[in-house]
Amino acid sequence: MIEIRGLDKTYGSVRAVNDLTLTIDKGEVFGLLGPNGAGKTTLIKMLTLLSRPDSGFFTLAGLDPRSPHAMKRLIGVMPQENNLDREMTAWENLLIYGMLHGLDDLRRRIERTLDSVGLLDRRDSVVAHFSGGMQRRLLLGRALMTEPAVVFLDEPSIGLDPQIRRQMWDLIRKARIDGRTVVITTHYIEEAEILCDRVGVLSKGSLIALDSPAGLKTRVGEYVVEFVNEEGRLIQHMCKSRAEAQDTAGRIESGVTIRRSNLEDVFIKLTGERLE
Amino acid sequence: MTKLAEWYPIYLKEMLLFKRKLFKLGYLFSAMVVPVVYLVAFGLGLGRSVQTGRGTYLDFLIPGLVAMSSMNNSYSWVASSLNLNRLYFKTFQVFVQAPISPFSIMVGEVLAAMTKGLFASVLIMLVGFAVSAHFRVSSLFIMTLLLNCFLFACLGIVTGMVAKSHEDTSAYSNFFILPMAFFSGTFFPVDRAPMVVKWIIYIMPLTHTNILIRSARLDGRAATSLAVLLVYTAAFFVCGSHLIRRYSE
Numbered sequence: 155m156i157e158i159r160g161l162d163k164t165y166g167s168v169r170a171v172n173d174l175t176l177t178i179d180k181g182e183v184f185g186l187l188g189p190n191g192a193g194k195t196t197l198i199k200m201l202t203l204l205s206r207p208d209s210g211f212f213t214l215a216g217l218d219p220r221s222p223h224a225m226k227r228l229i230g231v232m233p234q235e236n237n238l239d240r241e242m243t244a245w246e247n248l249l250i251y252g253m254l255h256g257l258d259d260l261r262r263r264i265e266r267t268l269d270s271v272g273l274l275d276r277r278d279s280v281v282a283h284f285s286g287g288m289q290r291r292l293l294l295g296r297a298l299m300t301e302p303a304v305v306f307l308d309e310p311s312i313g314l315d316p317q318i319r320r321q322m323w324d325l326i327r328k329a330r331i332d333g334r335t336v337v338i339t340t341h342y343i344e345e346a347e348i349l350c351d352r353v354g355v356l357s358k359g360s361l362i363a364l365d366s367p368a369g370l371k372t373r374v375g376e377y378v379v380e381f382v383n384e385e386g387r388l389i390q391h392m393c394k395s396r397a398e399a400q401d402t403a404g405r406i407e408s409g410v411t412i413r414r415s416n417l418e419d420v421f422i423k424l425t426g427e428r429l430e
Numbered sequence: 431m432t433k434l435a436e437w438y439p440i441y442l443k444e445m446l447l448f449k450r451k452l453f454k455l456g457y458l459f460s461a462m463v464v465p466v467v468y469l470v471a472f473g474l475g476l477g478r479s480v481q482t483g484r485g486t487y488l489d490f491l492i493p494g495l496v497a498m499s500s501m502n503n504s505y506s507w508v509a510s511s512l513n514l515n516r517l518y519f520k521t522f523q524v525f526v527q528a529p530i531s532p533f534s535i536m537v538g539e540v541l542a543a544m545t546k547g548l549f550a551s552v553l554i555m556l557v558g559f560a561v562s563a564h565f566r567v568s569s570l571f572i573m574t575l576l577l578n579c580f581l582f583a584c585l586g587i588v589t590g591m592v593a594k595s596h597e598d599t600s601a602y603s604n605f606f607i608l609p610m611a612f613f614s615g616t617f618f619p620v621d622r623a624p625m626v627v628k629w630i631i632y633i634m635p636l637t638h639t640n641i642l643i644r645s646a647r648l649d650g651r652a653a654t655s656l657a658v659l660l661v662y663t664a665a666f667f668v669c670g671s672h673l674i675r676r677y678s679e
Binding site for chain 2: 199202203204205206222223224226227229231233235236237238239240241242246250251253254255256
């Protein structure tokens with residue numbers, strides 16, 4: 155569905171995306187994981203035609219950016235930053251968006267969208283009066299309103315409380331059930347593990363790992379042996395098997411924990427950085 | 431949606447926002463206060479001693495105030511809002527990511543800015559009718575007004591796209607719009623200015639708007655000013671469209 159070859163983007167002296175090559179399959183939920191400044195948002199901006207790559211190319215459903223109209227008709231975008239018109243109502247925001255995308259039967263679509271994100275009763279409220287969670291839901295609804303083949307979600311659940319975050323995940327799962335390809339960037343490990351078929355780990359603009367969440371854990375180590383050393387630092391060892399973990403733990407005197415690894419462990423192992 | 435209608439959602443959005451502001455007293459006040467202050471200060475005060483060649487000073491001043499007001503309102507609204515929408519609210523990005531052409535974005539923004547400029551101009555014209563018995567609106571006057579709104583809306587878009595911060599838009603306004611308001615023949619005839627200053631004055635598009643808007647008919651001088659305005663308008667329109675087309679973060 156999405157073919158990316160040698161994509162590069164530099165801002166001043168910072169190489170935001172560095173020779174990135176990647177294929178995302180149709181109907182897949184693909185997660186981009188990385189710390190701040192890893193290049194996730196820059197990549198999304200390039201794929202959604204908001205930013206031009208310095209070099210490299212990509213195609214989306216066989217279309218390249220030289221056919222911007224056709225390409226834009228295939229995509230829905232939920233940006234990291236809220237770009238709703240705060241002085242307009244939820245209905246007006248969706249109306250303008252629908253018109254920009256040339257949608258027909260707009261009234262029914264808007265009602266269905268507002269209903270799907272639980273905001274139908276607030277249709278005539280000005281967005282500025284919405285909570286952060288309501289604005290994020292409206293952004294997601296807007297991205298899905300055009301029934302796009304590919305949905306780009308940049309940090310969809312950032313700043314949301316756990317209950318709203320789970321509602322958001324339900325909507326993303328529904329998008330996948332509807333056959334859409336979903337590209338999601340996230341800081342939340344749990345989100346990537348629960349939602350994504352595959353995860354790409356970005357660090358300093360480069361793709362340093364690419365696999366399913368389970369595959370990454372298997373590759374790096376399914377078990378973690380951890381303990382606090384004399385200086386108060388948390389020391390972690392990744393182990394391929396439980397036997398190896400027990401063997402490692404046996405060599406440490408006390409205060410040792412053995413647990414299953416998660417994506418955060420994988421990330422720290424691969425990059426030496428902690429996700430925040 | 432046809433190419434022709436792609437601009438309409440952009441125009442509609444701006445009008446929805448404009449409608450909300452319209453019913454706030456602050457907006458009407460801010461749109462009218464500057465020209466009315468000038469009208470009182472110059473037209474009914476200082477300007478009484480100014481000789482304009484024909485008619486009263488008020489007859490001279492009111493078309494100039496309409497031109498100035500149309501410039502200010504067409505320019506400032508779009509320069510400021512486009513810049514804010516691009517850099518801070520990020521709503522401009524919704525247009526860029528929509529399957530519409532950059533040309534349509536340009537047209538939608540220009541028409542919205544023109545509407546706001548025309549609205550403010552009509553308010554000043556109403557004041558003009560109230561205070562001057564000789565104030566007349568000809569077809570040439572209306573055409574000039576429309577062209578002036580279009581021209582400065584295009585310039586506003588160029589500023590909104592080029593300015594790197596909201597503060598920069600104010601700086602552009604202080605450098606270009608404010609001097610133009612005072613030195614382009616809005617308040618005083620420019621014919622008696624020294625030759626060097628005249629050259630500068632005749633470079634300014636508002637000078638030609640003032641010539642054209644005060645002309646009774648399209649004679650040689652007015653036709654020259656019309657040509658200058660058309661060249662400026664085309665240049666700013668092409669420049670604005672180009673900036674939108676080349677937009678990249």
